[in-house]
Amino acid sequence: MNHIQFCNCFTIAVKDFNLQQTLECGQCFRYYKLKDNAYLVLAKDQAIKIVQAQEKLNFYCSEAVYQAFWKNYFDLDRDYRSIKVSLSEKDDYLKTAIADKHGVRILQQEPWEMLISFIISQTKQIPHIKKLIEVLAQQYGTFIGVYDNISYYSFPTPKQLKDASEEDFRKLKIGFRASYIVDAVNKIESGTIDLDAIKKMSDDEAREVLMTIKGVGHKIADCVLLFGYNRYAVFPTDVWVKRIVEFYYKVNGKNMDMIQSFAKSYFGEYAGFAQQYLFYHARDNKIGK
């Protein structure tokens, strides 16, 4: 039994940051609500407890670990104030969404984890996506430790998944997405796709490569680009975003190319941030259902 210890506590002051919003906005799935407003967050091979009290953020780790990993993970070096000010000037609807979800930050997550997570996400709701990822990690990931009698596992690497069959994944109730995961693992393990090489590509080239994976279309590729590669100009367009763009911006929602070119010219280099504020605000308030 390797009990996860959260002895050290490192506190920093934060602005334009809300832990709950950042974790629950739909960009990540490996977080667990503990008691007293605390969250346990898993990323790479690490687990951490975090608590926010107003503009103070308590990381239960050493300062060295915070500096080396979590600061970057939570994107705490970026000036969100200026991003929000510039986007809020665009229109009142976006301004309202930003005011509502003012504390969202776009995490810096792993491309591989984002790829598999968003493949799993299609036609599923967040609680179920979380469960499926948890089961996948339990089955194939590396044991991290135990906290409050619950065992935590890292997200499985391509290597850890390479011997699993479609049938194995179906047993975990992943359903029709099972073959998609097999294809993703094969393309990475065989070297057909190099997730590191994608870092050097343009957004369009990168999307094209990601979309050669079965089960990865425009939307999932864009989620990987925004949340895994931090390509802030991409504008992942799901049903919610489509409805917003149709209703508030009078763009023909049937035509994906028109939505994309609208987002590019209207929101510019910060389209990804705009998308996240709009999406989370709409979903949380059931706007446009």
Next chain:
DNA sequence: AGCCAGGCACCGC
């Protein structure tokens, strides 16, 4: 109870 979910592949035209 049944509808539908942070889509996509595949099939007909």
Next chain:
DNA sequence: GCGGTGCATGGC
């Protein structure tokens, strides 16, 4: 090319 349909499963 483009519009319709099936897909696995569980939450609401």
